[in-house]
Amino acid sequence: MTKDRPLYEEDQMLLEMAGGNEKPLDYFYNKYSTKVYSTAISYTKNEQDAEEVLQDVFITLFEAAGKFKNDASVSTWIYRITVNKSLDFLRKKNSLKRKGVFSSIFSKDTGETIIEPVDFVHPGVKLENAEDGKLLFKVLDELTENQKTVFILTQIDGLPQQKVADIMEVSRKSVESLLQRAKASMREKLEKFYPERGNFKKNTSK
Numbered sequence: 001m002t003k004d005r006p007l008y009e010e011d012q013m014l015l016e017m018a019g020g021n022e023k024p025l026d027y028f029y030n031k032y033s034t035k036v037y038s039t040a041i042s043y044t045k046n047e048q049d050a051e052e053v054l055q056d057v058f059i060t061l062f063e064a065a066g067k068f069k070n071d072a073s074v075s076t077w078i079y080r081i082t083v084n085k086s087l088d089f090l091r092k093k094n095s096l097k098r099k100g101v102f103s104s105i106f107s108k109d110t111g112e113t114i115i116e117p118v119d120f121v122h123p124g125v126k127l128e129n130a131e132d133g134k135l136l137f138k139v140l141d142e143l144t145e146n147q148k149t150v151f152i153l154t155q156i157d158g159l160p161q162q163k164v165a166d167i168m169e170v171s172r173k174s175v176e177s178l179l180q181r182a183k184a185s186m187r188e189k190l191e192k193f194y195p196e197r198g199n200f201k202k203n204t205s206k
Contacts, residue, residue: 010074018066025062032075033058035157036082042152043086045137049093056085072166079159079167083149139189147182150175 013024036057041050060081068077140148153164165172
């Protein structure tokens with residue numbers, strides 16, 4: 001396992017990878033793979049799919065190392081790649097769903113689910129909040145892509161709003177606005193469909 005190195009050396013390590021040196025990739029994988037996986041599974045809600053996104057992120061990191069513009073930290077760039085790859089994965093999966101590829105799960109006539117998907121429990125959700133976590137993820141997919149990204153990065157991954165703004169290449173005020181709209185939308189849906197759960201307001205107001 002590659003030893004941890006100071007952040008200021010990561011730019012140089014990307015340059016080495018751009019020149020064809022594969023060794024720095026071990027360092028980046030050891031340091032960031034857990035974070036990448038956690039973000040990816042929040043989008044995909046499926047371990048196998050998250051693993052696929054994880055692999056794609058690090059392949060892209062190696063192949064695109066020479067394109068790093070040094071306009072943000074390497075960690076920000078890796079998060080940006082992860083978000084883009086996760087969203088791309090979902091778009092592709094939804095496209096295949098519309099074409100009837102998943103006919104064993106979705107009705108070709110109505111498009112409705114034939115087999116209910118297994119309730120998703122994020123590995124980072126504490127056991128006492130697992131049930132609330134299942135319900136939260138059920139309505140998360142109904143958000144816009146930007147709202148979903150802001151909610152995942154701030155509320156699930158716990159990143160500061162300025163970091164999220166850098167990842168998304170928007171202003172911090174935009175992140176605040178997107179987060180407010182995401183919380184309001186999720187709270188409305190949760191209270192509508194699960195009125196017996198009285199603590200959603202608390203769980204979505206971090």
